[in-house]
Amino acid sequence: MAKQLIELIVNGDRYEVAVEPGASLAEVLREELYLTGTKVGCNQGDCGACTVLVDGRSVSSCLTLAVEAHQREVTTIEGLAPSGETLHPLQEAFIEKGAVQCGFCSAGMILAAKALLDRNPAPSPEEIRHGLSGNLCRCTGYVKIVEAIQAASLKLAAGKEAR
Amino acid sequence: MNHPSIIGASIPRLDGRAKVTGRAIYTDDIKAPGMLFGALLRSPIPHGRIKRIDVSKARALAGVKDVIVGADTPQIKYGNWRLVPASQDELPLAVDKVRFVGDEVAAVAAVSSDIAQRALELIEVEYEELPAIYSVEEATAEGAPLIHEESQGNVSLVRKIEYGDLEEWFAKADLILEDEFKVHAVSHAYLEPCSSLAVPDEGGRVTLYTSTQTPYIVQCLLAHTLGIPENYVRVMKTQVGGGFGGKMELRPWEFSASFMALRTGLPVKFTLNRAEELSYGRRRHPMSIYSKVGFSKDGKLLAKDFQVMLDGGAYNAMGPTATFLCGTFGNMLYNFPAYRYYGRHVYTNKPPASAMRGFGAPQAAFANETQLNLAAEKLGIDPIEIRLINAMQTGDVIPDVATVSSCGFKECLEKVREISGWDAKRQAKTPNKGLGVGCFSFISGGVFNWFDTKYNFSAAEVKVFDDGTAQLASMACDIGQGTDTVLRQILAAELGISIEKIRLIAMDTAATPKADLGSWGSRVTLMNGNAVIQAARKIKDMLVPVLFSQFDLNQIHDVAFEGDEVFVKANPKKRMSFAECVYKALRGRRGEPLSAYGYYTPRDKGLVSPAFSFGAQVAEVSVDEDTGLVTVDQMYTAHDCGVAINKMAVEGQLEGAIQMGLGYTLSEQFVMREGHTLNNTFLDYKMPTAEDMPPSVYAEVETYEPEGPFGAKEAGEGLAIPTAPAIAHGVFEATGFRCRKLPITPERLLRGMGKLR
Numbered sequence: 020m021a022k023q024l025i026e027l028i029v030n031g032d033r034y035e036v037a038v039e040p041g042a043s044l045a046e047v048l049r050e051e052l053y054l055t056g057t058k059v060g061c062n063q064g065d066c067g068a069c070t071v072l073v074d075g076r077s078v079s080s081c082l083t084l085a086v087e088a089h090q091r092e093v094t095t096i097e098g099l100a101p102s103g104e105t106l107h108p109l110q111e112a113f114i115e116k117g118a119v120q121c122g123f124c125s126a127g128m129i130l131a132a133k134a135l136l137d138r139n140p141a142p143s144p145e146e147i148r149h150g151l152s153g154n155l156c157r158c159t160g161y162v163k164i165v166e167a168i169q170a171a172s173l174k175l176a177a178g179k180e181a182r
Numbered sequence: 183m184n185h186p187s188i189i190g191a192s193i194p195r196l197d198g199r200a201k202v203t204g205r206a207i208y209t210d211d212i213k214a215p216g217m218l219f220g221a222l223l224r225s226p227i228p229h230g231r232i233k234r235i236d237v238s239k240a241r242a243l244a245g246v247k248d249v250i251v252g253a254d255t256p257q258i259k260y261g262n263w264r265l266v267p268a269s270q271d272e273l274p275l276a277v278d279k280v281r282f283v284g285d286e287v288a289a290v291a292a293v294s295s296d297i298a299q300r301a302l303e304l305i306e307v308e309y310e311e312l313p314a315i316y317s318v319e320e321a322t323a324e325g326a327p328l329i330h331e332e333s334q335g336n337v338s339l340v341r342k343i344e345y346g347d348l349e350e351w352f353a354k355a356d357l358i359l360e361d362e363f364k365v366h367a368v369s370h371a372y373l374e375p376c377s378s379l380a381v382p383d384e385g386g387r388v389t390l391y392t393s394t395q396t397p398y399i400v401q402c403l404l405a406h407t408l409g410i411p412e413n414y415v416r417v418m419k420t421q422v423g424g425g426f427g428g429k430m431e432l433r434p435w436e437f438s439a440s441f442m443a444l445r446t447g448l449p450v451k452f453t454l455n456r457a458e459e460l461s462y463g464r465r466r467h468p469m470s471i472y473s474k475v476g477f478s479k480d481g482k483l484l485a486k487d488f489q490v491m492l493d494g495g496a497y498n499a500m501g502p503t504a505t506f507l508c509g510t511f512g513n514m515l516y517n518f519p520a521y522r523y524y525g526r527h528v529y530t531n532k533p534p535a536s537a538m539r540g541f542g543a544p545q546a547a548f549a550n551e552t553q554l555n556l557a558a559e560k561l562g563i564d565p566i567e568i569r570l571i572n573a574m575q576t577g578d579v580i581p582d583v584a585t586v587s588s589c590g591f592k593e594c595l596e597k598v599r600e601i602s603g604w605d606a607k608r609q610a611k612t613p614n615k616g617l618g619v620g621c622f623s624f625i626s627g628g629v630f631n632w633f634d635t636k637y638n639f640s641a642a643e644v645k646v647f648d649d650g651t652a653q654l655a656s657m658a659c660d661i662g663q664g665t666d667t668v669l670r671q672i673l674a675a676e677l678g679i680s681i682e683k684i685r686l687i688a689m690d691t692a693a694t695p696k697a698d699l700g701s702w703g704s705r706v707t708l709m710n711g712n713a714v715i716q717a718a719r720k721i722k723d724m725l726v727p728v729l730f731s732q733f734d735l736n737q738i739h740d741v742a743f744e745g746d747e748v749f750v751k752a753n754p755k756k757r758m759s760f761a762e763c764v765y766k767a768l769r770g771r772r773g774e775p776l777s778a779y780g781y782y783t784p785r786d787k788g789l790v791s792p793a794f795s796f797g798a799q800v801a802e803v804s805v806d807e808d809t810g811l812v813t814v815d816q817m818y819t820a821h822d823c824g825v826a827i828n829k830m831a832v833e834g835q836l837e838g839a840i841q842m843g844l845g846y847t848l849s850e851q852f853v854m855r856e857g858h859t860l861n862n863t864f865l866d867y868k869m870p871t872a873e874d875m876p877p878s879v880y881a882e883v884e885t886y887e888p889e890g891p892f893g894a895k896e897a898g899e900g901l902a903i904p905t906a907p908a909i910a911h912g913v914f915e916a917t918g919f920r921c922r923k924l925p926i927t928p929e930r931l932l933r934g935m936g937k938l939r
Binding site: 049053054056057058059060061063068095097106109110113117119120121122123124125126129147148149152153155156157158159160161162163164165 | 200201210842
């Protein structure tokens, strides 16, 4: 089938890409835009490593067709930090709390957490665990990931109050 | 010497920033100009002869650049036990026979992965099917078909350990127990699927970027199977998305990528998908275990007869080492006078089992610890008490095997009794709830050299510069466990400089010193850590004379390195910055750079390991008596890993180990029919999610290991061992059903409780 020309707004930047109708968003991000921070752990929507935000909602980019993201705002892990210098509080907390080991699930975890905190700024540990139940990790037992998300939610709340 | 600011500190991993911003590079993230995409054709049958292969149609497909079958390759067998040539039973691509569903038969390189997949469909293979075997019992039965013709009744390796007079000690026993146990295969389930990219270099050389735990071993075995000099292969570090023992051998795609890269002159990349990983990937050994133990009436373990058949699948892989270690784990925790181990590694027509976190120990411990709980019950002794009676202690000797140079096992048992509220909870006895205990000991790397390296087991090169910075080069391999950070902590502590000032070059086998055997057997912190310390001390020897000259010191003085400065211990006012000291030393050496090598090989340390870690774990479980569902309400662990170099990293190992142990005990298994894996997705292969994890309490019991760097020993694998026996014991206390098979599924439990026929 002929390729289709689509427009993606990824991390605020506009891209025109010709894609196969069957190409997944994950494939296009990784192979065409070379945004390899998005990882593919199963390519079946089971592990959550490829989680990105589309118009603020978390999706498995391996199960999302690139054409579905036409003219929509996509946020990948590369776009989360406002600049190379400053990290998002979630990223900072993941480092400080030891929530990263091999790092392969980290991008998906952090973006799933971002979507969760956008919905529910002060989640309980149970709500965090529920929010992450679509993201697998084989290294950490999730303990420090949950701690990091809690720490980030407090920091984000403190930041809002200060403003 | 104490280095509280750096040794024992919870320093966040130094690659954390790269990983949370998506900038860390894993193999599949790399694109090389002109790169081809590889794909593997695998056997659809469990056992058979290859009658005919025709690749002409695949080769003719537009976009296909190369197709190879076994006959095109040098056909050199390989395996990690180079010292025992007969154990090397694997070919990168099958030549005459296939031995499991998934055995690699042909490889394709094409301009896109879609074309490579289409080309696979065009390869015609005609097989003559042979009878297949799926269990160790069938494989070792009279007249069973041979999977490898040269094996003795499908047994590829036998390991025996024997000491003490078994008959005499059994005759003295007041209680004798004989039990059989069966444990199953589970997947490493690292999140990053295997990936390898081979880039051809000038002169018939090749650079391989690969997701591996053992770059040096890959370098050696790849050169061997390609039939080229070892020095023609360069293995490069990428980030590794988890390993757990599943990425520590030469793999067929590493060979195929390199072989086709050399043939085509183009880079070739292979990346597996999850279905391939789960259907055909390495896994933990299933085992059939018979154990007979004798106890005195006061609970002293007198004799153990431990007989194990490991279901190795189609090839040896790391099975010989697992067979060896399984026997050693049978006598590592408790000190008793008579022991016999008879371990057999058996071929079956299933995907090869191999090393997996614990390396033979989780299986051995499930049997040993469960049997100890049985004995405690029969003798009317508290399960923790019976362990205290028999526990290994510092200075104990495991006959012909090792001396235990540090051991906090008894303290761990006392600690876990305290933090779990063991005594009170056991007395209270809540219906459908139970408390179970399981213990472990583990090695800090092996002293054995079946790989037959001519080099030291670990090596490090340290360079220091007159800007006050240093460079550490090592083949040690961070696969997520954090050794890149830990080794820099060790160097920072020894040289007295800030950790940020140390650049690390790791895992480029062409640029780092020979050798390091890789990340397995929990060897890196102790072995590479010792190499780093030795190199750092040589550097200090080069720097110390500067102070003696500068301050006109009497030779009785000594010099300290701390806080990026160097000073006279007895008169700290006499000091200079580390940078200035290096500058002056450099001048004194007339420009010769300051660099030094350090090495470590365990010597005079017995047969197994230079040091042993210990621990005890209690699981508090609830059982729903109607559904048979087991819920782990709380875990309690006490752990002796010597001095923890990085506390946060050690906690991370524990927390991850509980996830893996929980899956092993309750939910993870391969469902197989006639050699085919039926559950090859993460939807059907059930590993615990964030919602399944129990809360966990942890206590560190600190000992000082004299052989370890700053007193450290193993911390990564041992913790994966005690969870299954602890949960199984808790289930017994809750239900009265003693499970001798894993996993403890609701069905198995309800049958055991007599609620399901």
